[in-house]
Amino acid sequence: MRRFVVFVLLAVTPVLSAQTARIEAIAPTAPVAVAHRKDHATVTIDATKGWIDTGIPLVPGDTLTVKANGTITLANGQTITPDGKEHFWRDLLRQYPLPTAQTGALIGRIGDNEAAWPFSIGAGETIPVRSTGNLFLAANLSDGLTATGSYKVSITLASTPSGSATAAALSLSQLLQPAIFDAFPRRDDDGQGNVGDAVNFALIGSEQQVQDAFLHSGWFAVDADRNTAILHGLLATLSKEPYREVPMSTLYLFGRPQDMSFARGDTLRVAAERHHVRIWKTTQVINGQPLWIGSATYDNGFARDSRNGQVTHSIAPAIDTERDFLRDSVTSTGAVAAAAYVTPSDPIREAKTATGASFHSDGRILVMLLQ
The missing domain is CATH 2.60.120.430 (Galactose-binding lectin)
Known part of the structure; x- marks a missing residue:
């Protein structure tokens, strides 16, 4: 049986690199009073x-x-x-x-x-x-x-006692070297030289752990292309099930398209409005598990693409809100052993996507150790 470990408080002392990159603890969920509850x-x-x-x-x-x-x-x-x-x-x-x-x-x-x-x-x-x-x-x-x-x-x-929170999970301040993130691209691109969304989260875990973390918290893998979407939509309709797996655009990091794409949204609005993430596997290994990085944004409607004038999705400019929604959703299923924010030495504060949409951020990258 898979073990689920309490989401823990990390060491509170920031770890600084020579380039001023830093790591910050994320406080655990506030404790609840259970001493006098009935069974x-x-x-x-x-x-x-x-x-x-x-x-x-x-x-x-x-x-x-x-x-x-x-x-x-x-x-x-x-x-x-x-x-x-x-x-x-x-x-x-x-x-x-x-x-x-x-x-x-x-x-x-x-x-x-x-x-x-x-x-x-x-x-x-x-x-x-x-x-x-x-x-x-x-x-x-x-x-x-x-x-x-x-x-x-x-x-x-x-x-059933779940054990000490400190003993149950490794401290990310011991596992992470914040300068690792200085070696990664800050943003993905459209494959034609136009930079896009900011990299604002990272996951440490196996491919199966990454998939489970999303699928168990209400996210779903989107269809890869239009033909797959048409078939999937038809089968869903015949089964009297809503079709939500609308494809998202392909973006690139490390010279290749995303390895995974997940979305979460209301059935009736998912084509226009939805939470969505793109994820790429890196060559880094931490605590014996691969490190994945990605971008999390929220589609909030449609706008004109500044490159060609065509209609495309627009994103909510406050991308930190989506980053933290991702944290809360995945943490709520017990899939996270520990988490922290890393601020790289050259954080992205304000920029525009490949389609011309503006966004802003505090520049921090959410890092979650999966279990």
Whole structure:
């Protein structure tokens, strides 16, 4: 079984290179009060209330056993149990909190951060806890789909000590030499000499760990090209599933296209607005695992490409917001053993992408050690 380690506080003393590159600790998630919590609780989830805070604090190492009964009734009179009902064609035009769960199914989330990805529960499920925060529950309903009624939910909590945070994870201040990042390009390019997005995050881990970190936190691998997208979209429609894997443009680093591309976004808006990352593998190895670097930006609509006047995606100029959304989403699944910010000796503060869009940043690169 894969081990999940508590997200830890790193050494607080900055490590400076001769070129003034530096590393800064990222504080862990604030602790929650668990000393007096009960090991069993029963809560009622009202279908009209959206996400409901159960008030039950959770920490990594906990195991939840959840059982639910009751019914909710849609506006059309259809009755639904906690397992939910199968999606129909019209559901492709709705945005659900958890698109992969059945309509009306009981779902959960740990914490109230928008980056935290929900998980399916249904009528019964045992769930290993990998992050810190209160347990939230809801019926999986879209904004335009109203229902009445409630589910009665029984929650049993078992706790397994996860060990000392300091002993559980290596300090990045010991693993990283910030000057490593001075050797990498600061930005990707379009393959024609036009520089693009800033490199603003890095991952230490195997290829499988990188893929799992994204896929388990609500991100999805995008299709590589138009032909693949057409086939994938057709198959998704026939399966009554939303199509979200819209391809993104190819950009280059180290003279080659991205090795991985992931996105996350609302089903109905994903073609225009979405979180997205491009990732390249480097030749560096840290703690026995490859180092990957990438760019994280948020598509917020369309604009004219300054190179050719064609319509292209525009990005939100505050790219640090997207970098930190990436941190919060991946951390919420327990995939991160430790994290820090590295400021290279020549950080990117303000610039324009290959298409002419402006962006700004504090210049720091997010580094996450995966587990």
